[in-house]
Structures are given as C-alpha cells and as structure tokens.
Amino acid sequence: MDALQTHVHAHVVQFLDELSRLxxxxxxxxxxxxxxxxxxxxxxxxxxxxxxxxxxxxxxAAPLVVAExxxxxxxxxxxxxxxxxxxxxxxxEWTTPPFQPTVRDGKLxxxxxxxxxxxxxxxxxxxxxxxxxxxxxxxxxxxIIEGEEEIGSVHFEEYIADHAAALAGxxxxxxxxxxxxxxxxxxxxxxxGDCYLDLHLETATMDLHSSIGAIVDGAATQLIWAxxxxxxxxxxxxxxxxxxxxxxxxxxxxREELRRLPFEEEEYKELHGVKRFIGGxxxxxxxxxxxxxxxxxxxxxxxxxxxxxxxxxxxRRAAAKVDFRMVPDQDPQxxxxxxxxxxxxxGFGDIAITLLGGERAYRSNLDDPFIHLVAxxxxxxxxxxxxxxxxxxGTGPMYPLGTTLRVPIVSLGDGYWGxxxxxxxxxxxxxxxxxxVYLMARIMQEFGRQP
Amino acid sequence: MDALQTHVHAHVVQFLDELSRLxxxxxxxxxxxxxxxxxxxxxxxxxxxxxxxxxxxxxxAAPLVVAExxxxxxxxxxxxxxxxxxxxxxxxEWTTPPFQPTVRDGKLxxxxxxxxxxxxxxxxxxxxxxxxxxxxxxxxxxxIIEGEEEIGSVHFEEYIADHAAALAGxxxxxxxxxxxxxxxxxxxxxxxGDCYLDLHLETATMDLHSSIGAIVDGAATQLIWAxxxxxxxxxxxxxxxxxxxxxxxxxxxxREELRRLPFEEEEYKELHGVKRFIGGxxxxxxxxxxxxxxxxxxxxxxxxxxxxxxxxxxxRRAAAKVDFRMVPDQDPQxxxxxxxxxxxxxGFGDIAITLLGGERAYRSNLDDPFIHLVAxxxxxxxxxxxxxxxxxxGTGPMYPLGTTLRVPIVSLGDGYWGxxxxxxxxxxxxxxxxxxVYLMARIMQEFGRQP
Numbered sequence: 001m002d003a004l005q006t007h008v009h010a011h012v013v014q015f016l017d018e019l020s021r022l023x024x025x026x027x028x029x030x031x032x033x034x035x036x037x038x039x040x041x042x043x044x045x046x047x048x049x050x051x052x053x054x055x056x057x058x059x060x061a062a063p064l065v066v067a068e069x070x071x072x073x074x075x076x077x078x079x080x081x082x083x084x085x086x087x088x089x090x091x092x093e094w095t096t097p098p099f100q101p102t103v104r105d106g107k108l109x110x111x112x113x114x115x116x117x118x119x120x121x122x123x124x125x126x127x128x129x130x131x132x133x134x135x136x137x138x139x140x141x142x143x144i145i146e147g148e149e150e151i152g153s154v155h156f157e158e159y160i161a162d163h164a165a166a167l168a169g170x171x172x173x174x175x176x177x178x179x180x181x182x183x184x185x186x187x188x189x190x191x192x193g194d195c196y197l198d199l200h201l202e203t204a205t206m207d208l209h210s211s212i213g214a215i216v217d218g219a220a221t222q223l224i225w226a227x228x229x230x231x232x233x234x235x236x237x238x239x240x241x242x243x244x245x246x247x248x249x250x251x252x253x254x255r256e257e258l259r260r261l262p263f264e265e266e267e268y269k270e271l272h273g274v275k276r277f278i279g280g281x282x283x284x285x286x287x288x289x290x291x292x293x294x295x296x297x298x299x300x301x302x303x304x305x306x307x308x309x310x311x312x313x314x315x316r317r318a319a320a321k322v323d324f325r326m327v328p329d330q331d332p333q334x335x336x337x338x339x340x341x342x343x344x345x346x347g348f349g350d351i352a353i354t355l356l357g358g359e360r361a362y363r364s365n366l367d368d369p370f371i372h373l374v375a376x377x378x379x380x381x382x383x384x385x386x387x388x389x390x391x392x393x394g395t396g397p398m399y400p401l402g403t404t405l406r407v408p409i410v411s412l413g414d415g416y417w418g419x420x421x422x423x424x425x426x427x428x429x430x431x432x433x434x435x436x437v438y439l440m441a442r443i444m445q446e447f448g449r450q451p
Numbered sequence: 452m453d454a455l456q457t458h459v460h461a462h463v464v465q466f467l468d469e470l471s472r473l474x475x476x477x478x479x480x481x482x483x484x485x486x487x488x489x490x491x492x493x494x495x496x497x498x499x500x501x502x503x504x505x506x507x508x509x510x511x512a513a514p515l516v517v518a519e520x521x522x523x524x525x526x527x528x529x530x531x532x533x534x535x536x537x538x539x540x541x542x543x544e545w546t547t548p549p550f551q552p553t554v555r556d557g558k559l560x561x562x563x564x565x566x567x568x569x570x571x572x573x574x575x576x577x578x579x580x581x582x583x584x585x586x587x588x589x590x591x592x593x594x595i596i597e598g599e600e601e602i603g604s605v606h607f608e609e610y611i612a613d614h615a616a617a618l619a620g621x622x623x624x625x626x627x628x629x630x631x632x633x634x635x636x637x638x639x640x641x642x643x644g645d646c647y648l649d650l651h652l653e654t655a656t657m658d659l660h661s662s663i664g665a666i667v668d669g670a671a672t673q674l675i676w677a678x679x680x681x682x683x684x685x686x687x688x689x690x691x692x693x694x695x696x697x698x699x700x701x702x703x704x705x706r707e708e709l710r711r712l713p714f715e716e717e718e719y720k721e722l723h724g725v726k727r728f729i730g731g732x733x734x735x736x737x738x739x740x741x742x743x744x745x746x747x748x749x750x751x752x753x754x755x756x757x758x759x760x761x762x763x764x765x766x767r768r769a770a771a772k773v774d775f776r777m778v779p780d781q782d783p784q785x786x787x788x789x790x791x792x793x794x795x796x797x798g799f800g801d802i803a804i805t806l807l808g809g810e811r812a813y814r815s816n817l818d819d820p821f822i823h824l825v826a827x828x829x830x831x832x833x834x835x836x837x838x839x840x841x842x843x844x845g846t847g848p849m850y851p852l853g854t855t856l857r858v859p860i861v862s863l864g865d866g867y868w869g870x871x872x873x874x875x876x877x878x879x880x881x882x883x884x885x886x887x888v889y890l891m892a893r894i895m896q897e898f899g900r901q902p
Binding site for chain 2: 210301303
C-alpha cells in the first residue's frame with residue numbers, strides 16, 4: 001500500500017459519511033424536489049473542503065455549482081458531475097427508503113449513491129487525500145456540478161456557452177464508470193444523445209361509457225396505435241420517416257475497437273431476467289446495436305382506469321413518455337419534429353408533443369493522450385483490465401462540454417455491473433468506492449506530471 | 452293530475468332523501484368498498500317498507516337481495532336492479548364529492564344517483580305510492596337486487612340457477628332507462644354482452660435503464676404492440692382470428708325496428724366533444740354498428756414512469772384493461788381464449804390474461820305483450836314518444852335472467868341523455884325521477900289489470 005492508499009483506507013468511513021449526508025438530501029430533477037437545497041449543500045461541502053465556489057443560476061434552471069481547487073502547474077483537470085438524481089419510484093420495491101442511505105453486506109444503498117453523488121464524493125475525497133498526504137494538489141482541479149442531468153441537462157449548454165471562460169480546463173473526467181462481472185474497469189469516451197418526449201392525447205371532453213366503443217375510439221386505443229407505429233416489433237427498427245437520415249456510421253477505428261471489447265450479454269440477461277434481445281440478436285450484432293444504434297423506448301404510459309377490478313370506461317385522455325437514445329449526428333429537436341409529422345401522417349395529428357429533454361451524442365478522439373493516461377492509471381493501479389468503450393449506451397451532456405471547452409473526455413467511476421442506477425435499490429460496493437477515491441488521486445498525480 | 456301523480460309530487464322530497472341516504476353509502480364493486488354495508492342498507496330500507504326479505508349469499512360474492520311485496524292476483528312483476536356502483540375516479544373531476552349527494556339546478560349529483568340507486572328507489576317509491584293511495588299493490592312485486600353488476604354480474608348466473616324458484620316471476624322491468632335530447636323515453640329490450648380482460652406483462656426482473664433499449668424492448672412497448680394488434684385503426688374491425696365467428700346477424704325485424712328509431716349522433720358528438728366516429732361512419736351505418744356490432748376498447752393502461760418530467764426507464768411491467776362488448780351469440784370465455792391465442796401468434800404469449808367479467812348478449816322478443824304494455828304506458832302517461840330499441844349498446848345480466856326465468860324483459864328508468872353514468876358528475880334531473888316514480892306505479896297498475 002502506498003501513502004495515498006493508506007490514507008484513503010483510514011478515512012473511507014468519513015468519506016462515506018459525507019456521501020450519506022448528501023444522499024439524505026433528495027434532489028429529484030424530474031419533480032424539482034430538493035434541487036435548491038441540494039445545490040446549497042454541495043456548495044457548503046466543497047467550501048468546507050477549501051474550494052473556491054461559483055454558483056451560476058438561470059431563470060427556471062437548477063444552479064450550476066463550480067468548485068475550484070488550486071494546484072501545481074498550469075493545467076486544469078475538470079470533473080463533470082451532477083447532484084440531481086432520478087425519481088425513486090417505484091417506492092415499494094426499495095428494501096430500505098431511497099433517501100435513507102443504508103449499509104448492508106458491504107454495500108451502501110440509496111438513490112444517488114452511485115449516480116451521481118457517490119462519484120462526486122469519491123472525487124472530492126481524492127482531493128482531500130492528496131491535500132492531506134502531499135499538502136496540496138499536483139494540478140489545478142475544477143468541479144463542474146450541474147443539477148439537471150437526469151432530465152437531459154436542459155440548461156447545461158446555455159451555462160457552458162455563457163461561462164466558457166470560467167469553466168475552461170485541459171481535460172475532463174466524466175461523471176461515472178463501472179466494473180463488469182469480471183471486475184474489469186469500464187471507461188467510456190463518448191455518449192449517446194437523448195430525445196425525451198411527453199405525449200398527450202385528449203379525444204373527448206369527458207370519459208365515456210365504453211358501450212360507445214363500436215363507433216368511438218378512446219384516447220388509450222389511439223395513443224397505443226400511434227406508439228405501436230414508432231418501431232417494428234420484429235426488427236426493432238424505428239419506422240419514423242427520416243429518423244436515420246443523419247446517423248453517422250461508426251468509423252472503422254470505432255468498429256474495430258468495439259470488436260476487441262467484451263460484451264457481457266449472458267450476464268446481462270441473467271441479472272435482469274431478460275429472455276432475449278430484439279430480433280434474437282446475439283454477439284457482435286447485439287453489441288453493435290447496443291453501442292452504435294439509436295433506440296425508441298416507451299418509458300411510461302397512463303390512461304383510464306388502472307385500479308383493482310374493472311371499470312367499463314372509454315378514457316378521454318392518454319399520456320406517454322418516449323425516450324429516444326440517439327447517435328451522432330442526430331438532433332433531438334429534429335427527431336421531435338419527425339415524430340410529430342409521422343403521427344400526423346398516421347392519422348394521429350391530435351397528439352400534443354413536448355420535448356422534455358434533448359441532448360446530442362458525442363464521441364471523443366480515442367487517440368487523445370489523456371484517454372490513454374486514465375486507462376493506464378486504472379489498469380496499472382488496480383492490476384486489472386481497463387476497457388475504453390468508444391461510447392456509452394447512456395447519455396450525458398458531453399457534446400456541449402466537449403465541443404465548447406475543447407477538452408478530451410473519458411469516464412471512470414465507482415459503480416459496478418449490479419449498481420442498479422435509475423432502479424430501486426441503487427447501491428455501490430464500499431470497496432469500489434474506496435478504490436475509486438484512490439484511482440482519482442492517482443489520475444490527478446499523473447495528470448500533474450504531464451507537460 | 453291523478454291521485455298517484457299528486458301523491459308522488461307531494462312526497463318526492465322524501466323519496467329523494469331515501470335515495471340520498473343510499474348514495475351516501477359507497478358500494479364500489481371493483482374494489483369491494485362498502486358492498487356488504489350497502490347490501491345491509493338496501494335490506495333495511497325494503498324491510499322498513501314492508502317487504503319480505505331474502506338475502507342470498509355465496510362465497511366471495513356480493514349478497515343478492517330479494518324483496519317481495521304482496522299484491523292482487525297471481526302474477527308477479529320483477530324489478531331487476533343493482534346496489535353496486537362504478538368507481539368514482541377520476542375524483543378531481545367531480546364538482547361535489549361522489550358520495551355526498553348534492554342538489555344543484557334541479558338535479559341530484561352523486562355516484563349511483565342514476566346508475567342504479569336512483570332507479571331502485573324510484574321503483575320502491577312507486578310501491579310506497581300505490582300502498583298509500585290504494586292501500587296495496589295491484590300485482591305481486593319482486594325486487595331482485597344484485598351487487599356485482601358493474602363488474603359483470605360475476606355470480607348472478609349462479610344465483611339464478613340455484614334459486615330459480617325463489618326468483619320466479621312473469622315479466623321483468625330492467626334496471627334503467629333514459630330520455631333522449633328530444634325528451635323521448637328510451638326503452639331497451641336487449642343488451643350487449645361483455646368480456647372484460649385484465650392483461651399483465653412482465654419482461655424483466657427489474658426496471659431497466661432505458662440505455663438498453665437498442666437491444667431490449669420494455670413491457671410497455673410490448674404490451675402496446677399487442678394491444679395495437681387487436682383492432683384495425685381505419686375500419687375499427689377486430690383482428691383477433693375467430694372473433695366474429697359466432698356473431699348472429701340481427702334479424703330482418705331487428706334491422707327494420709332500428710331503421711325506424713332515431714340516432715342522435717350530432718347531439719352525442721357535441722355533448723361529449725367527439726370529433727368523428729370510427730371509419731368516419733354516420734347515419735344508418737353508425738347506428739347499425741353502435742347497436743349491433745361488438746367493440747374492443749382499452750379501458751386502462753399503466754406502465755413505467757407517469758409523474759412529472761422525465762425518467763429514462765425501460766419498464767419491467769405493464770398492465771391493461773380491455774373491454775369487449777359482444778353481440779349474440781358470442782361467448783366471453785371463448786373470446787378470452789381467442790385473444791390469448793392471437794397474442795401468442797403475434798409473439799406476445801407472455802401476456803397473462805384474466806377474465807374479470809363475462810356476460811352474454813340477450814335480446815327479448817319484440818312482440819311480447821309486456822313490452823308493448825310498458826311502451827304504451829310510458830307514451831300515454833307522459834304524452835311523449837316511447838322508443839323501444841331492440842338492444843342497448845350497454846351490458847347487463849339479461850341473459851341468465853331471461854333464459855332461466857323465461858320472462859320478457861324491457862327497461863324504463865330515470866336517466867336522461869346527460870346523466871353521465873360511469874363518469875364524474877353523474878346526475879339525474881329531479882323531474883325525471885318524479886316522472887319515473889309515477890310511470891312505475893302506472894305500469895304496476897296496468898300489469899295488474901292484464902289476465
């Protein structure tokens with residue numbers, strides 16, 4: 001054990017206490033619950049740790065917290081994180097309440113313990129460790145901590161455009177990261193985009209008796225038809241005309257990288273109780289789709305009577321939420337427009353469409369030295385493999401950060417294959433958290449040594 | 452005004468008080484709320500009115516209340532009614548609470564004031580009126596009052612089969628009836644059947660992050676595809692193979708009767724905010740479908756995140772309720788089986804199907820003298836038209852009653868075109884209630900005069 005490792009191990013309970021304090025503060029971006037309070041708590045925690053704080057605000061936006069630590073040299077390492085979390089529903093499926101962080105079997109459970117408060121605190125704990133062991137940081141460090149990541153970072157692009165100078169840096173560690181079932185570290189150098197639509201249909205001025213069903217279709221039936229038309233049940237291909245027009249095919253290099261990387265399909269199926277993939281795909285074909293193809297998922301639907309027993313009603317209203325994960329160079333606003341045109345062409349032009357969140361996809365240059373540095377430290381310090389995926393299947397605001405601040409971006413974090421981000425019983429393994437604190441400290445060291 | 456009319460008018464406030472007392476007792480068959488209490492209250496009300504009570508019970512069934520009044524002659528008039536009501540949801544759309552009956556603008560509002568507690572009390576009030584004015588009834592009268600009508604009368608057939616002798620009579624007035632926008636009295640001599648299905652699909656052991664959507668379809672998406680396949684969006688025809696096999700075409704007489712009857716399509720559209728009928732049908736074609744064609748309606752659907760804002764989830768579970776209105780000679784159990792086979796053939800064999808309620812359609816013989824008697828009294832006493840429709844578009848357990856007890860059946864009741872049965876702000880006009888009490892008394896008189 002080196003001095004950093006020793007320090008982290010001796011203080012990990014303290015670091016976890018700080019994480020628990022942050023998890024106890026709800027911060028649900030979807031509903032707005034606790035967002036302001038959580039931004040204030042994050043600012044207080046970083047101020048107490050010695051950071052210089054800047055809290056940017058915009059009308060109707062969650063505050064953007066920027067925390068800077070001085071360090072050696074001229075170069076600044078950016079950490080991108082977020083203090084907001086996913087809604088905790090369905091509440092009944094949590095073993096312990098989502099906002100009461102609880103340790104069981106060497107794991108810490110709670111909404112946000114992984115995504116993303118755990119990652120945020122692991123990085124702050126690395127800063128504290130370097131300060132304690134070496135009396136200061138080997139590089140300048142800047143945390144960029146937003147509060148709307150889980151609703152599509154709706155104001156992040158504007159924050160970056162308006163405050164590019166204040167947010168500038170030389171390289172960026174992205175919000176999170178995982179370990180696969182073989183304990184290999186999983187890093188990503190890109191993200192998919194997202195287009196999240198709220199759909200609402202009203203077909204009458206009142207709920208009707210279902211005896212009228214021979215001559216009137218209810219809102220549920222009509223919205224079901226509209227949604228069913230979005231995607232082919234057999235191939236999984238999206239049937240919205242123009243949807244694939246802007247899709248940029250992965251480069252030969254990106255395809256080759258992906259071919260060399262593992263894809264734990266059987267483990268995934270077993271862990272999640274999934275029987276088969278779309279179109280019965282397996283192996284390279286499933287891996288390709290997972291990383292390089294866009295998606296169309298109904299994330300929510302409600303209409304009519306959903307209580308116990310029966311109610312013979314023909315519902316006047318139906319509402320749905322649809323999530324499209326996009327690839328370069330698809331544009332969320334354009335996708336929303338295409339979906340509207342498609343609905344109208346199918347006879348469902350009455351459906352009101354609201355774009356709740358839109359983000360573009362992004363892929364870093366895989367040859368950037370910073371990406372190699374992070375992967376090298378991760379592998380060397382853990383003596384395990386570190387896999388750099390050209391893109392995540394998930395989303396985040398890499399596009400505005402990467403294109404405006406012009407920095408290489410790669411992720412590394414405290415999660416593992418079973419962390420259940422976005423689901424009930426989200427958790428991290430305490431050992432992963434400790435390892436991540438150490439890795440972050442080592443990355444700062446190596447970054448400080450680079451010219 | 453004759454003596455009966457005078458008495459009804461003088462006592463209508465008292466009759467409405469009795470109705471309000473009954474409405475205040477919730478009795479939601481779908482959830483079971485208040486069913487036992489309501490059965491007891493109905494029994495108490497009838498016992499106080501001098502009836503001989505028999506309360507039949509079965510395991511897991513709502514009690515069947517039978518109330519008999521002695522009268523002149525050997526013939527018994529049956530009244531079929533029910534004391535259960537539809538769920539009051541959506542609660543937010545009621546101007547006053549559903550179980551707090553309230554008079555506004557000459558109307559009484561509350562869940563069940565029309566369907567069916569208002570009809571029940573109007574008939575009891577007619578009995579009280581005849582007793583008060585004439586000192587007794589002109590015929591024997593038997594009320595058959597069940598508590599599961601709104602969930603498909605799931606045990607009614609068994610009750611009738613087991614207690615046919617106790618329930619026997621010579622003719623039956625059905626539960627309800629309406630007035631159209633031209634104030635014509637609307638009677639029906641038949642009903643459609645019903646097959647109400649609960650569908651449940653589980654596609655994974657946990658809610659998944661929607662980033663997996665390129666290779667995994669969630670439960671919402673799959674159930675949407677399955678439901679969309681049930682009916683053709685353009686023609687409205689049901690696409691379940693075998694669905695129409697047992698449909699008995701209406702007789703020439705039934706078609707001719709319907710052609711002579713009005714169909715208030717424009718009034719319906721305007722009142723309910725409906726823009727067009729399925730397939731753009733109007734006039735005779737729409738009227739034919741409404742009365743003589745089966746339906747397929749999604750009455751409820753829930754899956755995933757339905758709160759404010761966005762949650763990027765791929766839901767593990769989806770559930771729906773589907774209501775089929777059937778015509779003679781379709782069989783609900785068979786329809787449920789056909790739907791399951793259709794789902795399996797479409798690749799959706801994992802959907803669990805529960806038949807929540809099933810009833811067969813029924814049509815009385817339009818030439819029966821009792822049907823003419825009721826229509827004649829209604830027209831003569833009100834000096835307005837009385838229209839006898841061969842069937843309702845709605846459902847009720849006429850089939851077991853008509854086939855086992857072998858009685859002619861026709862409806863007449865206290866509703867009107869705007870009563871909003873099954874919807875928020877259900878109500879009756881006080882004048883209609885008063886008129887119906889009088890009509891029921893007159894029908895008993897005429898029935899007593901027949902040989």
